[in-house]
Amino acid sequence: MILSLSTVAICATCALGAPSVTDKDVKNAINMITTALEERHDELRCWDPVIQSKGWLHRHPGTTTALTTLSLLSAGVSYNSPKIQRAIDFIWEIEEPSSYLRALRISIWAVLPDTFERRLEKDTKQLLRSMSLELGGWSVIGTPTKNEIISPLIREFGVIALRDAHNRGITISKKYWLSIANAALKAQHADGGWAYSSSGTAGKSSSNMTVAGLNCLLGIDESCGRDLNTDDADKLHLAIEQALTWLDEHGTIKNSGGTALMSYLYALERVAMACGLSEVRSRDWYVDGCKSTFKAHCGKKKAKGSTVNLAFALLFLSRGNSPIAMSELVERKSNIDMYKVSDAITKKVSHKVETELSWRLLTQEESISSWLLSPFMLIQNHEVVQDIQKFQQYLQHGGMIVMLATGKSLQTCRNLAETICPDIEMEHYQRNHWGHNLLETADNVHFWVWNDNVRDRILVIQGDGEKLTRSSNSALARALVNICCGTIEIDQWKTRLHVTQTFKPLRKMILAKHSGNWDSEVAAYRTWRTEEKEFSEITKPSLVLVGGIDEDEITEALISNIIETAKKGSTIIIESIGGRGHFAKKACEQIASATNATPTPLPLPFVPTGRGWTILHRESLPVPLAITVGKGKIISIDCDIRNALLHQTTWGVHGYSYESAKKLTQQLCN
Known part of the structure; x- marks a missing residue:
């Protein structure tokens, strides 16, 4: 079942106009806050205050230390750090932990190695034991009394903890999830939001409390949504839709300050990441949150603010900019997939590569640059494919499409692929496709592949969300993990703030036409000062690019044209597009034979680096070879350059990395 979220706008985040927040800004802020928190560590108290104040978190022993520990771990500080080790011991030794502390400890154990599994199990059992099934929540200390009002924030922290435990394989009875769901649904306002008061639906809906309520419902949907009957699932999904609608219409980061703002940003990040949202209320929630965080807590030289505020800020900054594993194209009015395919695959890939990853939803209206932010685009609903030309442009600029389908939809998807790629067989x-065996074996999954002899453009795969999630280790899931890791070249992840670099050589270039694949992967070149000409049209000394894929594209006429053009003073660069064939090598051999010349290595002023396929297969990068002919020069490069210049990752290309291809191109253009 798919639930339509009718009013949540998911918009482009890659372009960001002229982005006022960059990856570098975020990294600097993370480093600044991390340093400040580490400097505040006390060997005895860790990060707990000397005197417990009335603050909602740091008035309880251990909670400030636990929150800070979780934030530092999220920012990449090793759990082997002496300060983290001391903090882990400190929070574990608290004899009567508050519900906040126990929840935070669970989230900490969940990100630590398996040696902490017993602590995870024990704290999870204790948290469940202290929960009131009647009230669907917790007191700060102990089990709630019958008439006690449950804080939405305690409920949110509890659900986040149980969700983390669930994701680490801890079994949590359905009755606890249903109890929390009933309590959260009962407190939801008719407008879709939540207020601080938990007594019925009193009070005015607020952003902070609404994301708290949403985190509860999303945690329940993720953990046991598929186990609900149809009526309960519909009720849950409708409540999520209404809450997201409220957030999209009213959510803001300007209506609260202090700890409320930082804790809200952390909670908002969890909602947005769980739903694959790029924007809330037509604003990039991460960019706006970063700006507020920088203003509040980042001075010119060091971080400022309370330890609790800095810890929440660090959680928001580090988690919110997680690299993007994949994107899914949905209708303009975005959808929630009951099988959570994108979320499930992202979690599997995160576990595989030991990196916290995210995923995002895309729409037809977004820019191609936004589409290109992730390694590939997943499509489960073929009806979203409308503008064929836009999909063709996306593929030309380095994108890849993966369609999942079964039954009649399978043939429809294959027909669409043929329409998008009419010239590819x-x-x-x-x-035996790399998607079957790159990292995990996934045989007997049917792939229909459109490959232009350089890279895969479209994969249509037989399967759907139900088949993928039928077992925890289905062949379809393994195949998608392979595809995700392959298209990102194992480890070249992009964050949500990534901006694709481009450069334009000062010198004009000519793309030489011939009877072979001269025009493969020319999208990067076409953004430069280039012309496409027949050899007969090249009458003045020029910089000429001659590309091809396989040896059989070499003809006597082509070799003759290259030599004659070079004699007139042109510099000819011959490239094996994609690098798997040997077009340039064969051309070099025939040119050397025809001119009685010996190719000489072209010295490079840098140490070149290669692509993922090149590195995995331990293929060495061939040295460019130069032959002087008359007034000109012929340089052959028997691997790929032009695909690298797209600055998009893909699998199966042998050649230079983007940085090396850029440096080589700049050198050749001098």
Whole structure:
């Protein structure tokens, strides 16, 4: 079942106009806050205050230390750090932990190695034991009394903890999830939001409390949503829709300050990441949150603010900019998938590569640059494919499409792929495609692949969300993990603030036409000062690019044209597009034979680096070879340059990395 979220706008985040927040800004802020928190560590109290104040978190022993520990771990500080080790011991030794502390401890154990599993199990059992099934929540200390009002924030922290435990394999009875769901639904206002008061629906809905309520419902949906009957699932999804609608219409970061703002940003980040949202209320929630965080807590030289505020700020900054594992194209009025395919695959890939990753939803209206932010685009609903030309442009600029379908939709998707790639012949695989065996074996998953002899453009895969989630280790899931890791070249992840670098050589270039694949992967070149000409049209000394894929594209006429053009003073660069064939090597051999010249290595003023396929297969990068002919020069490069210049990752390309390809191109253009 798919639930339509009718009013949540998901918009482009890659372009950001002229982005006022960059990856560098975020990294600097994370480093600044991390340093400040580490400097505040006390060997005896860790990060707990000397005198417990009335603040909602740091008045309880251990909570400030636990929150700070979780934030530092999230920011990449090793749990082997002496300060973290001391903090772990400190919070574990608290004899009567508050519900906040126990919840935070669970979240900490959940990100630590398996040696902490017993602590995770024990704290989870204790948290469940102290929960009131009647009230669907916790007191700050002990089990709530019958008439006690449950704080929405305690409920939120509890659900986040149980969700983290669930994701680490801890079994949590359905009755606890249903109890929390009933309590959260009962407190939800008719407008879709929540207020601080938990007594019925009193008070005015607020952003802070609404994201708290949403985190509860999303945690329940993720952990046991598929186990609910149809009526309960519909009720839960409708409540999520209404809450997201409220947030999209009213959510702001300007209506609260202090700890409320930082804790709200952390909670908002969890909601947005769980739903794959790029924007809330037509604003990039992460960029706006970063700006507020920088203003409140980042001075010119060091961080400022309370320890609790800095810890929440660090959680927001570090978690919110997690690299993007994949994107899913949905209708303009975005959808929530009951099988949570994107979320499930992202979690599996995160576990595989030991990196916290995220995913995001895309729409047809977003820019191609936004589409290109993730390694590939997943499509489960073929009806979202409308503007064929836009999809063609996306593929030309380095994108890849993966469609999941079964039954009649399978043929529809194959027809769409043929429409998008009319000049590419489809190949069918049941095994032996890199998606079947790159990292995990996933045989007997049917792939229909459109590959232009350089890279895969479209994969249509037989399967759907139900099949993928039928077991925790389905072949379809393993195949998608392979595809995700392959298209990102194992570890070249992009964050949500990534901006694709571009450069334009000062010198004009000519793309030489010939009977072979001269025009493959020319999207990067076409953004430069280039012309496409027949050899007969090149009458003045020029910089000429001659590209091809395989040896059989070499003809006597082509070799003759290259030599004659070089004699007139042109510099000819011959490239093996994609690097898997040997177009340039064969051309170099025939040119050397025809001119009785010996190719000489072209010295490089840098140490070149290669692509993921190149590195995994331990393929060495060939040295460019130069032959002087008359007044000109012919340089052959028997691997890929032009695909690298797209600055998009892909699998199966042998050649230079983007940085090396850029430096080489700049050198050749001098």
